[in-house]
Amino acid sequence: MLNINYPKIEKKEFPNLELNLVEPIHKLNLRGKNRDFFTKAGKILSIMLPTESNTSATIKNISALWLSPDEWLIYGKDIDKNLMLSLDSEISKLNLGSVTDVSDQWVLINMKGKNVFEVLSKGSPFDFNKFKNTKNVVVQTLLNHVDVILHHNDTNNVDLFVRKSFSEHLWLWINDSSSFL
Amino acid sequence: MSENFRSTETKFLDKTNRISFKYNGKKYYGYKGDTLASALLSNGVHLIGRSFKYHRPRGIMTCGSEEPNAIVQIGGNGPFTEPNVRATEQEIYEGLEASSQNCWPNVKFDVGGINNFISPVIPAGFYYKTFMWPKKLWYSLYEPAIRMSAGLGKSPTQPDPELYDHNYLHCDVLVVGGGISGIIAASISADNGNNTVLIDDKNSLGGSTIFQDDENFKIDDEISSVWLNNQIKNIKNKKNLIIKHRTSLAAYHSYNYLLARENLGDHKSLNERSNKLRQRLWKIRAKKVILATGSIERPLIFNNNDRPGVMLANSVKKYIDYFGVRCGNKNVIFTNNDSAYETAISLNKKGINVTIVDIRNYSSSILVKNAKNAGIKIYWNHTVVDTKGYRRIKSIQIMEMSNDGTNVIGSKINLVCDNLSISGGWTPMVHLFTQSGGKLKFRDSDQVFLPNIAMSDQISIGSCNGNFELDDIIKNTISDCKNFLSSSTTDFDLIKVSCPKQKENKNIWLLPNDKPLGKTKPFLDFQNDSTAKDIKLAMREGFRSIEHVKRYTTTGMGTDQGKLANMHALGIISETAGVKMGSLGTTTFRPPYTPLTFGTIVGRNVGTFFDITRKTPMHAWHENHKAKFENVGQWKRAWFYPKGNENMDQSVQRESKAARESAGILDASTLGKIDIKGTDASEFLNRVYTNAWSKLGIGKCRYGLMLNEDGMVYDDGVTTRLSENHYLMTTTTGGAANVLSKLEDYLQTEWPELDVWLTSVTDHFATASVCGPNSKNILKKLFPNIEFNDETFPHMSFKNAELDGIHCRIMRISFTGEHSYEINIESKYGKSLWEKCMDAGKEFNITPYGTETMHLLRAEKGFIIVGQDTDGTMTPIDLQMDWIVSKKKYDFIGKRSLYRSDTMREDRKQLVGLLTDNPSEILEEGAQIVQDEKKQPIEMLGHVTSSYFSPNLNKSIALAVVKNGKKLKGQKLLVPMKDKTIKVTVSDFIFFDSKNERLNA
Amino acid sequence: MFIITCPFCGERDQSEFSAGGEAHIVRPKQPTELSDDEWADFLFMRKNIKGIQFERWNHAHGCRKWFNVVRDTSNDKIYAVYKMGEKPPSN
Secondary structure: OOOOOOOOOEEEEEEOOOEEEEOOOOOEEEEEEHHHHHHHHHHHHHOOOOOOEEEEEEEOEEEEEEEOOOOOEOOOOOOOOOHHHHHHHHHHHOOEEEEEEOOEEEEEEEEOOOOHHHHHHHHHOOEEEHHHOOOOOEEEEEOOOOEEEEEEEEEEEEEEEEHHHHHHHHHHHHHHHHHHO | OOOOEOOOOOOOOEEEEEEEEEEEEEEEEEEOOEEEHHHHHOOOOOOEOOOOOOEEEEEEOOOOOOOOOOEEEOOOOOOEEEEEEEEOOOEEOOOOOEEEOOOOOOOOOOOHHHHHHHHOOOOOOHHHHHHHOOOOOHHHHHHHHHHHHHOOOOOOOOOOOEEEEEEEEEEEEEEEEEHHHHHHHHHHHHOOOOOEEEEEEOOOOOEEEEEOOOOEEEEEEEEHHHHHHHHHHOOOOOEEEEOOOOOOEEEEEEOOEEEEEEEEOOOHHHHHOOOOOOEEEEEEEEEEEEEEOEEEOOOOOOOOOOOOOOHHHHHHHHHHHHHOOOOOOEEEEEEEOOHHHHHHHHHHOOOOOEEEOOOOOOOOOOOHHHHHHHHOOOEEEEEEEEEEEOOOOOEEEEEEEOOOOEEEEEEEEEOOOOEEEEEEEEEOOOHHHHOOOOOEEEEEEOOOOEEEEOOOOEEHHHHOOOOOOHHHHHHHHHHHHHHOOOOOOOOOOOOEEOOOOOOOOOOOOOOOOOOOHOOOOOEEEEOOEEEEHHHHHHHHHOOHHHHHHHHHHOOOOOOOOOEEEEEEEEHHHHHHOOOOOOOOEEEEEEEOOOOOOOOHHHHHHHHHHHOEEEEOOOOOHHHHOOOOEEEOOOOEEEEEOOOOOOOOOHHHHHHHHHHHHHHHEEEOOOEEEEEEEOOOOOHHHHHHHHOOOOOOOOOEEEEEEEEOOOOOOEEEEEEEEEEOOEEEEEEOOOHHHHHHHHHHHHHHHHHOOOOOOOOOOOOOOOOOOOEEEHHHHHHHOOOOOOOOOOOOOOOOEEEEEEEOEEEEEEEEEEOOOOEEEEEEEEEHHHHHHHHHHHHHHHHOOOEEHHHHHHHHHHHHOOOOOOOOOOOOOOOOOOOOOOHHOOOOOOOOOOOOHHHHOOOOHHHOEEEEEEEEEEOOOOOOOOOOOEEEOOOOOOOOEEEEEEEEEEOOOOEEEEEEEOOOHHHOOOOOOEOOOOOOEEEEEEOHHHHHHHOHHHOOO | OOEEEEEEEEOEEEHHHHEEEEEEOOOOOOOOHHHHHHHEEEOOOOOOOOEEEEEEEEEEOOOOEEEEEEEEEEOOOOOEEOOOOOOOOOO
């Protein structure tokens, strides 16, 4: 059997802040722009891909995050191999767009608590004032010079995606910053 | 016991909290809330330091960030020591240690004081003029001597143990300055529903109005300080308002981007601040900015105006009214305006002896009338011509002035005093406004520069905008804020203000004296010791531009950046040159407004966080097996794996041999990987690579070379056709992000019609590359279901496979020239895959090798590394890679450039091999190559790009780029080194297995 | 550090973007037809104006889209932002 190894990220608690690794979890990158692409993706995922910038759509345990006018990140507990296969065969194989498994491209870290945005503001130039008062919003920005995708899915609850090779470094930085609140 | 100068009660200090501190080794006491300056003054200490050039004794002049003289070293000799701290800003804490700077052996007796007596021979530009010749003495004599006497404090020699942090802050309105106008502005802004931040550099709000206790200054029938105190209480409860104390603005950039330093620990004892942040740098982005930075009192420029005990009048007022400290027992106030009379009245009320010297003929102000009624003696139309007293002022001499103010007349009057409070009017603090790109205008009536045209959404209010009287300040602040914030009504709309008005103005930049200028020392820049006569000398020597005069005389170049006296320098220049001050402009105000310590600028980006590090999924294995790591971009890549006491060289030789003789394994996870899908994927690859792609079979791999549009090699890598419309491209480790961005650029801008989708999967896959004659045997063990023979799985092909039920992609490709396979697996299994390979390879002595061995092995084969053997000036033809450039394709990126006259030149630098005549001699990478050492100047033909000792060939090999290299094959060239010249022969650059027989071995 | 309004994501800090040089330089469709001088003109010649310049920017750390920006290089004031393929504003 092959073992699974994740970067050294363990559950951590700080005043009004809890950090968790949410892995393994399937993640898909969807790209496309024509109507058939939207219809097929919507049907298979049971989610209309959000077309409004910086937003997300969540149904049950699957979320679709807007990344650009022709790119989405899909993730959630309810994604399984079968769903991935049917997306691949009905979108990629039919040349309607592209479906790429990026489950291991990104590491998902969940941050929750009142201090989430305090910590994020230490390393991100993004203005969180509106973001923190709006649910189901998404931003791709920099955190301590590292690319991240942030999904505000519930009040003071943020799913943070960081590329795996950067994840250990960013994790250390988040821990460090959380200790100087 | 020395005399106690804390004479009056004050509500601003916590008198129950007595604090001891040390100054120059002696213990003193003060109270919580004292600055080091106020605490020293309360103990009668005026002498603080020695001036920079003449080592003249200097004392405390001001009470704020503009302080030029009272700069001290804080914190002894340890790692906490900090030079150039303004005593007027440093709050005292229990155990504080401070000492004087720029003096030896001590501040009372300083050897450098000799400079004061030889000052006639060290005028402005002395160093520029004197140490020019003889030139050879510069290194041995001049520079060491100048270095010893240069600089003010001592830099710490140990790492800074304190913690600093950065934080972004976004707000609707930022108010800078917590004086009366800032407080009103913040209040209006917050009431208007704006997220407002108010920052102030002091530990409490209120500016100078908070200690203005005079019946003549009233707001809504209350004394101004009482009214303001209530306002401060009010704003503390406002919901939309954040107030940051001890926070000073360092920089104001365009787009309302501002940097502010918040002091969290400097006022606390070392115990209280251990493991806590010392300072935080706020990176503020404000939609609107309100500058209420106030103004600084001007000194007056007269002979010997720099002695300890000469202070700014408003500062003397703050010391008595705010800190309860008297700066002397016999005060003389020397002024050209009415505001200094407030100081006189304050001192008089507290029973301190005051005399006034005023350069004006009279003033009709109520303040002057009150001073007269209090029995204060006023000398009208008089100026100070000299001061006496070495370590503290003892007396002054005054004379009457002629009507035009250019001369003095009559006889000298001697006034005994221990404090001279001077006031030359007020200078609005427009530094931040101009930092943000704002343009100034000049107001002739009181000779001030004022904000005129702003480059971002901001206003200046209060005295930094030239409002100096309480009623103007308040009323203009209210109306300006209402306009700026589009607020229709405010709590202040019915406000009533009464205050005295400044009546008569008179300003003389350089006051007249009975002696010629050359015999006097009227200081302009107190910290850098430049005098009015230095300015005049510079002008006589032909300097006209204010920027040039500044640099020649060093006026305004100290740690205080000339906050006090830049205006006087300008005034004297304009008078001497006969030009209007407004047309002269100011010197450029640059950030930071006050000095920032490096720690604050760096924040937490130290140690681990100095730079970002990327790790592969196998990193932990490499670490456990004692690999040394190499930085490749942000990646940490295994460099070599020393066994026992091996050095790098020995490791690399062993690893290289093992890889060729049996089996080696390399972590290739860092290579960039781009997933390419779409019906036009093949056409896209045709356009971005130099070779043809349409006919590549499914399941096959191909090496591609990517050029820039200028024809120069940009990146390379192997791309695999996974299915009809699906490719996986690999890029170099360092080029991954740039290649993806470049490809997206072409797709989005030049070829939007192409149906192609790119997705980065670099981090999704871990890659183990197994090479060597036994690689096939190892793969067979791992993948028993796959047939590993040259027919079904030939070189440059790919297969899907499963390892313990987990999907893998195996590419049979080689970067070493050996038979080899790259196994790609989802990165969470990367470490486990690697361990499986090690297990399976154990019987074949599988040897992990790092980047150094990889470089060596590929150099033996003459495979280039983009970025090492190329540098952005090499075409594929220069690299002798003509074979990869399609002649048939109509176009690809860079194609046209290969037919430019310059790229077609035959004598361009070309990639060649070099063999040293002595096969054990290894060339240095970067070494220059020449043909004729005697020719002058020596012609540089090229340089060595890669060089190794090859254990498989048992000789030294090198790659080089050499002018006209293709034609030089077989010729002798020279590589001159520092101690010898190495003889080399130009060779083919494929040193090993030139027939590629090992690929299928 | 200025703020750029990405036409897709909205206002973001400059650090999320990378600059791509002068805008509206179209890659010739038939490079082989061009003389060396004409090709060099496409390849190398760029304006470097003190004042209003049309530039390409990439939201590199955001949506990764390229777009055009009209910027005054003397004070960084941005007058317009528009998508690739769109016409530059006339005034």
